[in-house]
Amino acid sequence: MQSSDVLAERGSTFPAGIEVERHHDPDSGADTMTINMGPSHPSTHGVLRLVLELDGENVVRCTPHIGYLHTGIEKTMENLSYYKALVLTDREDYLSNLCNNLAYSLAVEQLVDVVIPEKSQVLRVLLNELERIASHMLWLGTHALDIGAMSVFFYTWQDRDLILEIKEHMSGVRTKTSWICPGGLRGDMPSGWYERVESFLNQFPKRMEMYEGLLSNNPIWLERTRGVGVLTPQEALDAGLTGPSLRASGVAFDLRKSNPYSGYEQYEFDIAVGQYGDVLDRYRVRMEELRQSYAICRQAMKRALAMPGAPVRTNDRKIAPPPKAELDTSMEALIHHFKLFTEGYHPPVGEALGSVEGPRGEKAYYVISDGSNRPYRVRIKGPSFYNLQALPKMCEGRLVADVVAMIGSIDIVLGDIDR
Amino acid sequence: MVDADVRLGLSGSDLAIRDKTFHSALTMTPGTLEAVAHRFLDSIAESGLQGTVTDFQDCNGIPSFTVGAAHVESWLKVAKDHCGYDLLSDCFGVDRLAFKAAHRFEVVYSLYSIEKADRVIVRAALQFGEVCPTASAIYPASVWPEREIYDMFGVEFSGHPDLRRILMPDDWVGHPLRKDFPLGGEEVEFSHNVREQEAK
Numbered sequence: 001m002q003s004s005d006v007l008a009e010r011g012s013t014f015p016a017g018i019e020v021e022r023h024h025d026p027d028s029g030a031d032t033m034t035i036n037m038g039p040s041h042p043s044t045h046g047v048l049r050l051v052l053e054l055d056g057e058n059v060v061r062c063t064p065h066i067g068y069l070h071t072g073i074e075k076t077m078e079n080l081s082y083y084k085a086l087v088l089t090d091r092e093d094y095l096s097n098l099c100n101n102l103a104y105s106l107a108v109e110q111l112v113d114v115v116i117p118e119k120s121q122v123l124r125v126l127l128n129e130l131e132r133i134a135s136h137m138l139w140l141g142t143h144a145l146d147i148g149a150m151s152v153f154f155y156t157w158q159d160r161d162l163i164l165e166i167k168e169h170m171s172g173v174r175t176k177t178s179w180i181c182p183g184g185l186r187g188d189m190p191s192g193w194y195e196r197v198e199s200f201l202n203q204f205p206k207r208m209e210m211y212e213g214l215l216s217n218n219p220i221w222l223e224r225t226r227g228v229g230v231l232t233p234q235e236a237l238d239a240g241l242t243g244p245s246l247r248a249s250g251v252a253f254d255l256r257k258s259n260p261y262s263g264y265e266q267y268e269f270d271i272a273v274g275q276y277g278d279v280l281d282r283y284r285v286r287m288e289e290l291r292q293s294y295a296i297c298r299q300a301m302k303r304a305l306a307m308p309g310a311p312v313r314t315n316d317r318k319i320a321p322p323p324k325a326e327l328d329t330s331m332e333a334l335i336h337h338f339k340l341f342t343e344g345y346h347p348p349v350g351e352a353l354g355s356v357e358g359p360r361g362e363k364a365y366y367v368i369s370d371g372s373n374r375p376y377r378v379r380i381k382g383p384s385f386y387n388l389q390a391l392p393k394m395c396e397g398r399l400v401a402d403v404v405a406m407i408g409s410i411d412i413v414l415g416d417i418d419r
Numbered sequence: 420m421v422d423a424d425v426r427l428g429l430s431g432s433d434l435a436i437r438d439k440t441f442h443s444a445l446t447m448t449p450g451t452l453e454a455v456a457h458r459f460l461d462s463i464a465e466s467g468l469q470g471t472v473t474d475f476q477d478c479n480g481i482p483s484f485t486v487g488a489a490h491v492e493s494w495l496k497v498a499k500d501h502c503g504y505d506l507l508s509d510c511f512g513v514d515r516l517a518f519k520a521a522h523r524f525e526v527v528y529s530l531y532s533i534e535k536a537d538r539v540i541v542r543a544a545l546q547f548g549e550v551c552p553t554a555s556a557i558y559p560a561s562v563w564p565e566r567e568i569y570d571m572f573g574v575e576f577s578g579h580p581d582l583r584r585i586l587m588p589d590d591w592v593g594h595p596l597r598k599d600f601p602l603g604g605e606e607v608e609f610s611h612n613v614r615e616q617e618a619k
Contacts (some may be wrong), residue, residue, distance in 0.1 A: 066585065066586065067584075067587060067588070070586040070587065072595060074596065075595055075596055075600075075602065076602075079602055110479040110480075111479070202611060214562065231487035236506055237506055237560075237561040238558075239559065239560055240506065240507050240508075240558075240560025240561075241422065242508075251533065252533075253506070254531045258533070258536040259536055311525060331607060332455065347545065350478070350479065351476070351478040351483070352478065352479040353478065353479070353481060353529070353538070355508075356614075362508065364509060364529075366509065366511065366527075366529070368513065370517060377513050377514075379509065379510070379511040379513075379527075381509040381511075385564075386560055386563070387561065389562065389563050418586060
């Protein structure tokens with residue numbers, strides 16, 4: 001029986017006032033209807049709108065519509081000094097703030113040609129890996145929630161909150177810290193901070209065991225994820241995928257290994273690579289990444305604790321503010337402080353790319369300087385923007401219920417897409 | 420579920436015992452700027468495209484080649500087919516208004532080679548109103564970023580499969596990332612001025 005016959009027999013199945021666009025293809029005899037998923041839908045992770053053309057429960061065509069969260073961050077950054085533009089980097093991909101800070105800082109540091117102290121490199125790595133754990137925790141909880149495993153969400157939120165408390169202890173702010181800045185870090189870690197990170201890390205392996213126990217061998221989870229949303233390596237590269245989503249398709253590409261920044265070459269870790277490129281592999285790759293991030297955190301902690309009292313900011317007063325204590329006694333320090341926060345610095349004409357491996361893939365800032373104190377052009381490469389391009393390919397011919405699993409598996413953040 | 424398993428040539432039991440695979444390759448060292456640029460230029464010369472480059476720039480370690488709109492497609496083809504730049508890392512526009520350059524817009528293709536771990540930038544220099552050929556046949560990932568460039572800069576792409584606005588509303592007038600587009604040029608809609616706003 002055709003879906004249109006069912007509808008004719010039962011009368012309209014939709015409440016009065018809701019109209020659904022229907023098409024009949026005389027060649028194939030298919031009856032399709034077009035419906036909206038989103039922009040306000042809990043499983044679209046923000047304000048993503050998908051226009052789905054459905055034949056019964058099967059997706060014939062999927063067209064993503066984005067831009068609902070477009071705030072013009074690139075344009076706004078062009079009109080702020082380099083130092084002030086930093087705070088906007090926290091606000092585009094709001095789940096990987098410190099990774100964004102780092103990508104922007106790397107680009108600006110190349111432009112002004114400044115070398116930053118060793119300890120700030122170590123802490124940058126530590127903060128980035130903590131951020132990756134926090135972001136993956138949010139992904140795991142919401143992804144499981146979308147597929148129907150509700151309790152995971154409550155546990156992962158606890159872990160994410162512990163990391164937010166670590167960030168709050170360090171800066172007074174829970175998410176948008178801007179703690180990594182051109183020239184190093186805003187400041188050294190306060191007393192008790194390392195103990196807090198240590199206690200988080202001590203309980204983390206047990207938590208990972210619990211998550212694996214809840215999901216990895218759960219038959220419902222396997223049925224919902226196995227073989228769903230398959231992307232071959234070529235399809236993944238063609239869509240411009242990066243990060244765990246690309247690695248799940250079997251392409252071993254991780255910027256921490258291939259183009260190490262902030263001293264990642266000194267840490268021992270592996271990158272997990274999937275075999276089949278389906279939702280289950282993307283889950284497995286991220287779960288393994290959490291373990292590897294944990295290992296990097298341990299190594300970074302050891303290094304950071306071996307350098308008590310070492311500087312975390314460059315001594316170049318044109319780039320980073322002088323220590324607060326100097327302002328009371330030194331005229332030059334006061335002048336530098338004033339100049340930095342009013343006028344800022346003028347990098348020479350040039351272009352630089354700062355690129356890091358964020359939780360969702362390659363996060364890159366391309367900064368063009370025209371010699372003034374404001375960036376002439378800032379381009380933010382959001383990995384989610386490219387990852388989302390693969391969604392129509394994945395969901396065509398699949399069930400509507402699987403679309404939700406696929407959106408969760410590419411871990412998109414709409415702030416990253418729309419900027 | 421079944422159709423994808425068949426497509427991959429897998430049986431149910433294969434899937435049940437998936438092993439974790441690791442990639443613990445040693446850290447790679449990307450080539451120097453000169454090495455990368457020379458290797459790329461050699462392939463360009465082999466394809467008979469020498470002399471088409473209009474500018475070379477060192478973008479802090481990344482070689483950048485500027486070419487005219489007529490040649491960008493063949494340059495990208497050489498980059499992908501002969502030099503192994505398999506990933507379109509990013510694609511974006513630049514408005515050169517304040518630089519008083521010979522051209523107004525640039526479409527920048529930032530390419531990455533996963534095997535060699537190095538980058539190269541190919542950029543098309545465009546006059547105001549000049550049409551750029553699309554790269555979507557070579558790098559399908561450029562479909563959305565080119566739509567964004569069309570939306571933000573008003574650069575048109577010939578041969579593009581789906582050239583529509585992507586971030587701004589369809590009825591938006593203007594291209595916000597152009598340097599002559601004012602900041603804060605839009606009046607915000609409040610209850611006291613909603614009538615006037617709607618009438619506009």
